[in-house]
Amino acid sequence: MPVTDVATDTENLTMTVTADFAAPIERVWNAYSDPRQLERFWGPPGWPATFTAWDHTIGGRANYSMSGPRGEKSSGYWEFLAIEEPRRFEVLDGFTDEEGNPNEQFPAMRMEFTFAPTSDGTHMVTTSHFASLEALEQVVEMGMVEGTKMAMAQLDAVLQDLREYAEGKGTRVEMLDDTHVRITRLVNGPRELVWRAHHEPELIRQWMLGPDGWEMTECVATTTVGESYRNSWAPVGDTEGQPFGFEGEVLLSDAPRRAVTTERMQGQPVETLNDLNLYEEDGATLVTVLIEYPDKDTRDMILATGMADGMEASFERLEREVLAAARS
Known part of the structure; x- marks a missing residue:
């Protein structure tokens, strides 16, 4: 800092x-x-x-x-x-x-x-x-x-070249204070396509799956302020785990630059505020997600689930299967 x-x-x-x-x-x-x-x-x-x-x-x-x-x-x-x-x-x-x-x-x-x-x-x-x-x-x-x-x-x-700052460093998690966490990941692709990959169901289903062994069973996406989204996942084959999902509402949408949503696990009252920002430089897009938690204990509990590892697996799939396919 x-x-x-x-x-x-x-x-x-x-x-x-x-x-x-x-x-x-x-x-x-x-x-x-x-x-x-x-x-x-x-x-x-x-x-x-x-x-x-x-x-x-x-x-x-x-x-x-x-x-x-x-x-x-x-x-x-x-x-x-x-x-x-x-x-x-x-x-x-x-x-x-x-x-x-x-x-x-x-x-x-x-x-x-x-x-x-x-x-x-x-x-x-x-x-x-x-x-x-x-x-x-x-x-x-x-x-x-x-x-x-x-x-x-x-x-x-x-101050740094964007690739010099973030390329090859994977998904990075910074704790800004007790209730705010910033997650950054450089994605090798144009901002317009990265925005679409976050908001179009046919693209979301291709990459937002977390670790191998999971499938997306439900995907309801929207960019309209006031409307709700809903995503659900379930294990496949011998993968251990229980089906789960997230849902929330769109608070702000400024395509292809910024989207702010609430997020809560389906069936649970705890809610976070997720602020997605996309910045493009030299054909690469820096994805920044600022998450606001209700308190420190909730922050620590959610981070301990391996959330960052799951996000990294998804981002790797985004580059490998969605962005690479668009370039071919």
């Missing part, structure tokens, strides 16, 4: 974030000066950002919005006060309403980003200046410290 320290200073009304990146200063600068790259990490997991306007000049303005997993919206803006490539830039950061007008109910802050080369990469310091102690306390109470740490933890994937 690149963030090494987050410190609040109630006397000087600042919050300072210190981070180190294993990438040259020019590469880090590019990540902060290109809206398409910023979109991949500016919002914390579960709240991806979309920049709808970008005027990267002194006095210029950038508008962005962040979308929560249940359809929540939070919008903001940057007004560029200083740009000194590749060492420093400064913005006024504030909240906006849906029309892009500044929202005076929430505090704006001046943010200064500084970058310095090191022997291993780049050292970055971000200092947020607040107009009052109340404003500082308000953003801390809103979760800015935790959100900043989680957002910047996504930068490693942005």
Whole structure:
């Protein structure tokens, strides 16, 4: 994780974030000066950002919005006060309403980003200046410290070539906190096809089977918000185990980029929130699933079932049987 320290200073009304990146200063600068790259990490997991306007000049303005997993919206803006490539830039950061007008109910802050080369990469310091102690306390109470740490933890994937970052590393599980887990897997295929493989029954049946020895007995898929899906599996031949299945509802669908669903085992009340994101680069797609559990015990119980191993077996089958067939 690149963030090494987050410190609040109630006397000087600042919050300072210190981070180190294993990438040259020019590469880090590019990540902060290109809206398409910023979109991949500016919002914390579960709240991806979309920049709808970008005027990267002194006095210029950038508008962005962040979308929560249940359809929540939070919008903001940057007004560029200083740009000194590749060492420093400064913005006024504030909240906006849906029309892009500044929202005076929430505090704006001046943010200064500084970058310095090191022997291993780049050292970055971000200092947020607040107009009052109340404003500082308000953003801390809103979760800015935790959100900043989680957002910047996504930068490693942005700064590296996607294949260098994820190829050959299989299904990776990261515990972000007691109730959030991020699962990533690079799939060698275009995003459009990977999206279809997740949402079209005839393709789902070909790969979403987990370990060998299981068959899918039911597959009801949908991308319509408010509708329900349902998948069931049963052992085949001498495979041990009991039939089981999952079901849930679609909360958000943004093809072919993002889908958010609830998920619960059939017949059980425990429900998770699954946030699927697909990002394509150089013909490969990074599949990211952010799972929100109701509590730590549920998280640990589900992970202990071997879920990640089953997902890896399915992803291998996806590449071998679905994507390879599409290329032939």
